[in-house]
Amino acid sequence: MSLTASDAAPQTAPAGKARGYWANVGRRLIRDKIAVACGIILLLIVLAAVFAPWLHLADPYQGSMIRRLKPIGTANYPLGSDELGRDMLARLIYGGRLSLFIGVLPVIFAFMIGTSLGLVAGYVGGKVNTAIMRTIDVFYAFPSVLLAIAISGALGAGITNSIVSLTVVFVPQITRVAESVTTSVRNMDFVEAARASGAGAFTIMRVHMLGNVLGPIFVYATGLISVSMILAAGLSFLGLGTKPPEPEWGLMLNTLRTAIYVNPWVAALPGVMIFAVSICFNLLSDSMRSAMDIRN
Amino acid sequence: MSKAVSAIAEVEKFEPIEDIGGAAQPLLHVNGLTKHFPVRGTGLFGGAKTVRAVDDVSFSIAKGETLGIVGESGCGKSTTARLLMHLMPTTAGEIIFDARQVGRELSLRELRRGMQMVFQDSYASLNPRLTIEESIAFGPKVHGMSDASARALARELLGKVGLRPENFAHRYPHEVSGGQRQRVNIARALALSPRLVILDESVSALDKSVEAQVLNLLADLKREFGLTYLFISHDLNVVRYISDRVLVMYLGEVVELGPVDDVWDQPAHPYTRALLAAMPSSDPDRRTEVPPITGDPPNPIDPPAGCRFHPRCPFAEALCSQAKPKLSPIGDSGHQAACFMAIPGSGHSRAP
């Protein structure tokens, strides 16, 4: 066989500035109108909840027996009043504090625990993998709502118990995702190449695995916040979360249930908040997933 | 102070690991290399079985030569490469790198300075989250080089493999072409100043024209750095072009080994003959009309007894299914084959 003469001239790359991976992902997210809209809505809800005391709102705990269940648009009650005559706007904004806290925290805890378990199971493999994943399988034998309610119901009502039970529900799900992503990355040639260069397990994990594994797990966890918000508020709705008179969207929905015959649309308002937060996290998670898919 | 000056004047590099045995000592000697994978049997109580991926493989590579390994897919070529790199544990066998046995006199860490590998899939073998420069600099940093020196070395090596560092250093793998990525992988392998480079189907996935360029690059680099290659491929033309000696594998075993011209001109094993006959030829007079080999390769889970090739061999006799032929010399050029037809007095009707 014959070969062409060695190409002496060095090759050049196509023009265009090379960008970092995350810079690229960020740029694509900012171009995504839905992602930006969701981000702004979530930011507004979070900021309003955090800075609620400085927003000159009515006292969310101060009721009035004569101003109960005012409709939306009443003077001094822009979003009406609840069954004890408390200002709905103030309660919805203050309610964000607890609702977001009990909705987001379990996912953060589960992300930390599940990612660690999944990384270990996926990277070490063998018997360790079997031990971790078979234990996880047991939790998969329960529908997640049932498991959350069973644990929460057994532990009794309360914010801590609600967070604990939801964390237990989400850890197996994140562990499974983390394990499968880790296993697939671990078997890629670049990890073999890193081992071939003599790097230790810890270095490979830090330099080559984490960057490739954390993204997909993070996206998954962001989508889980949506489920977590619904379930956390759902536990409160059942009376397993926080207690009155705390403003919390799920609990507000519960206490306003009896008011649907008097002033139905005010009664539905807390659900709108849960819906908004949940759908925004879902859409954001979808947008991140497609922004992180760099091959297209 | 002097280090900083020298970093400007000249790029810091690793010295290749010491040459111990001199020219007469093979760079790599492999003895009885074996890898069995346990696999789960089918059926509810189908007990564990073993895949004999690599079975009692022995060979050596002289300093400065290129040894080609050929064989059908699944014959154990790539497993052999991974075993040599110690990317998976061996079942049995010893690997001696320049008179030092790996795991005894030579630590794994040192071995990885002495021996590097280029994989087939140029994309999968580069971390998509690292720039090209970072990928090349990773190995030197693992072995204690400072970040700045490692990056300088990476840029120098990019130049050596024909990629302008100012253009490529900060790019990501998905931003360059397949041939360019494979050049990056070669640079990455060279960053530790290895003496032996294993090329596992490294040019197989490239377009023919790009493949030729990369092969020429490999030849240039070999000369410049005094490298030794172990070149694994299923493409016989490429193996013939680049190799000094060739090793033919069939179902995890060595069936023939020898200088590339001897093996091409006088193949001694019927499997080698079949492989060569199956090569497409541009010469109409040498066109193959009869399929030289029939049947699928048998399952390595349950390899046939005796000579593993006998079920597909046109010359198989009773003897072939009973005893296993040893790798035996043919002439004195170092040409060897594991076939009763090449062993004088073996009992085969065609034996000399």
Place this chain on the structure above:
Amino acid sequence: MLAYIARRIVYVVPIVLSVALVCFMLVHITPGDPLVAVLPADASQELAAQLRAAYGFDRPLPVQFGLWLWKALHGDLGTSIATGRPVLAEVMRAVSNTVTLAIAAAIIGFSFGLLFGLIAGYFRDTWIDKMATGIAIAGVSVPHYWLGMVLVIVFSVQLNWLPAVGAGPGGSGQWAWDWAHIRFLILPAITTSVIPMGIVTRTVRALTGDILSQDFVEALRAKGLRETGVFGHVIKNAAPTALAVMGLQLGYMLGGSILVETVFSWPGSGLLLNSAIFQRDLPLLQGTILVLALFFVLLNLSVDIAQALIDPRIKRA
């Protein structure tokens, strides 16, 4: 194939045992004395000890688990502390109502999910796709208990078309498939169906899109197959995965009905669980969760087997 099914069935045994263990432990993570619900506040020490012995709470935990499991295997899940009736009978009665609800919801959710998913996947990146995807995302993001309230507000309070709560006229416990009863089923079933509808839409859309982008579809069109025929191939290829997802969703509907049943006072297993929690009726709590989890495990098993039967690729996985 048979070997695969046998292996899958054998694998269920440790899962069932672990599920039983989790259910058993639920009672023991409960703070306070498990007898608190039955003991009078002024009970004497002897009475407490007697009751503890009667319920077996004085034995070591592994022994208690063994005894409980042995009884459970014989269909004895204990007696409800609140009603004094056998737990199994209470649970099975409630589960039958939940199954009614889940099947109605599955019919609604799966048909719309399949429809939207196929259309969205077939007309990918058109406005039809965007609309179907939007509905799907809304379906999985909506707090369904709130959706239930909104439906009650619209159809019961404002329009007065359908009843707001209960499972039949006059609070009768007996279900029947007549209009008098089905009227009560419509709103809870729609509410329950939105999540599976969203998930099935997303799954089927992705499946359809993937299949249509494969080379063999090009080949089918190239050989002159009409689009209806291509569609047949899409359905055939998407069926195993879609079926698995739907099976799992049916399981989630059975086990996760507590919120919807609470909103509509639907007398199913979820409502039973709710009252067990708030009356601290631990045997009932334990029994309900065990039965629901076992249903779920069995459903998963049958989905796996059905999938293996229709998908030729899963023969020796």
